[in-house]
Amino acid sequence: MTLQPSYSIPKLPPLGVDFQTPELLRALVAAHRHLAELKGCAASIPNQAILINTLALQEAKASSEVESYVTTQDELFQADLHIAEWVSPAAKEVSRYREALRHGFDRMREQQGILGNGTLIALFQLLKNSSETFRTGGGTVLKNEKTGATVFVPPQDSSQVQAHMQALEQFVNDDSASDLDPIIKMALIHHQFESIHPFSDGNGRIGRILCVLYLVRTGLLDTPVLYLSRYINQYKGDYYRLLQEVRDAEGDPAAIAASWQAWVVFMLNAVAQTARQAVQLVGGMRDLMVETKRRMRTDTPKLYSQDLLNNLFRHPYTRIEFVQNDLGITRQTAARYLRQLAQAGLVQEHSQGKHLYFINAPLVELLVRGERG
Numbered sequence: 001m002t003l004q005p006s007y008s009i010p011k012l013p014p015l016g017v018d019f020q021t022p023e024l025l026r027a028l029v030a031a032h033r034h035l036a037e038l039k040g041c042a043a044s045i046p047n048q049a050i051l052i053n054t055l056a057l058q059e060a061k062a063s064s065e066v067e068s069y070v071t072t073q074d075e076l077f078q079a080d081l082h083i084a085e086w087v088s089p090a091a092k093e094v095s096r097y098r099e100a101l102r103h104g105f106d107r108m109r110e111q112q113g114i115l116g117n118g119t120l121i122a123l124f125q126l127l128k129n130s131s132e133t134f135r136t137g138g139g140t141v142l143k144n145e146k147t148g149a150t151v152f153v154p155p156q157d158s159s160q161v162q163a164h165m166q167a168l169e170q171f172v173n174d175d176s177a178s179d180l181d182p183i184i185k186m187a188l189i190h191h192q193f194e195s196i197h198p199f200s201d202g203n204g205r206i207g208r209i210l211c212v213l214y215l216v217r218t219g220l221l222d223t224p225v226l227y228l229s230r231y232i233n234q235y236k237g238d239y240y241r242l243l244q245e246v247r248d249a250e251g252d253p254a255a256i257a258a259s260w261q262a263w264v265v266f267m268l269n270a271v272a273q274t275a276r277q278a279v280q281l282v283g284g285m286r287d288l289m290v291e292t293k294r295r296m297r298t299d300t301p302k303l304y305s306q307d308l309l310n311n312l313f314r315h316p317y318t319r320i321e322f323v324q325n326d327l328g329i330t331r332q333t334a335a336r337y338l339r340q341l342a343q344a345g346l347v348q349e350h351s352q353g354k355h356l357y358f359i360n361a362p363l364v365e366l367l368v369r370g371e372r373g
């Protein structure tokens with residue numbers, strides 16, 4: 001039996017919805033203020049790879065938790081040492097999420113800011129380690145996690161999935177299609193993406209990456225550093241309910257307007273709160289880098305270099321090979337540098353089996369504290 005989709009995917013932006021209510025405008029101003037602050041704060045970090053490596057890993061951790069892949073920070077940082085036997089399945093899933101986010105960011109830059117369906121498919125393939133593209137078979141439904149009851153039937157026919165995704169791609173990339181504010185558009189895009197549900201799995205995670213990349217595409221961020229998933233995780237019940245209310249409102253213009261407004265306000269609040277948290281974290285990292293630099297210059301002046309400092313912040317757990325490669329020095333010299341840093345108390349030396357690694361403990365502490373909010 002062919003399933004009947006339970007909602008007609010609307011054309012974006014939805015007609016007849018006032019996106020300028022006082023509540024919405026208040027939330028929009030706050031979201032912009034915190035995002036602008038985050039953009040400025042992120043720019044003060046000397047090497048953007050530091051932010052992508054560390055913050056994107058935090059985002060990946062939170063996003064994967066929505067899907068019940070729970071890992072500890074220690075497991076994640078250990079996985080980042082690229083020692084195969086230390087990588088748990090959950091940590092691998094989280095690492096793949098970060099790779100997907102990073103790939104999407106690079107690809108969008110290569111394509112002059114275009115965030116196309118080819119990129120979304122590439123993200124899915126990286127995330128799921130699969131060669132699948134958009135759904136072709138029917139049978140996909142969304143269920144209530146607790147009761148198992150079907151709450152939503154997305155488009156089933158592959159030509160429909162394709163057509164809706166093409167229209168969405170157009171809306172994402174054609175800035176003249178609507179003069180709505182980009183953060184409001186981001187909320188509409190995420191909703192539409194989840195309603196089309198174009199992949200067999202991973203739609204939640206790809207949809208959250210899409211949000212962050214869209215903020216970069218529209219210039220509101222330079223790097224994809226936003227902990228959106230943490231907020232969504234925290235308010236998962238509201239997130240599902242508000243997504244679904246828009247679909248259930250179909251046919252009732254007043255309910256359509258109210259449900260879209262409530263959805264957009266939720267996403268604006270998510271952006272504002274997560275940007276505010278990210279500002280604290282990035283600001284903390286910046287201060288810690290300044291302090292570590294000062295200590296390196298006084299306590300280990302012969303070793304100090306910006307590249308070495310960057311290495312310690314790109315890899316909260318680092319190893320001799322990483323320093324060797326980043327600084328272009330011999331293994332012996334890299335080992336000597338790390339040992340001297342450990343003697344000066346700037347990193348902690350650890351060994352497990354035949355492997356040796358070095359922890360930037362204040363940075364790890366900052367990231368763990370950041371996770372607690």
Ligand SMILES: Nc1ncnc2c1ncn2[C@@H]1O[C@H](COP(=O)(O)OP(=O)(O)OP(=O)(O)O)[C@@H](O)[C@H]1O
Pocket residue numbers: 063064066067068142143144145151152194199200201202203204205206207239240241243244
């Ligand atoms: N009961 C529901 N009501 C509304 N939307 C839902 C519901 N269940 C799922 N969704 C949407 O579908 C997404 C999950 O889709 P899918 O399982 O393909 O993605 P995922 O990335 O594997 O999961 P997750 O979002 O849990 O990490 C959710 O993030 C949400 O956007």
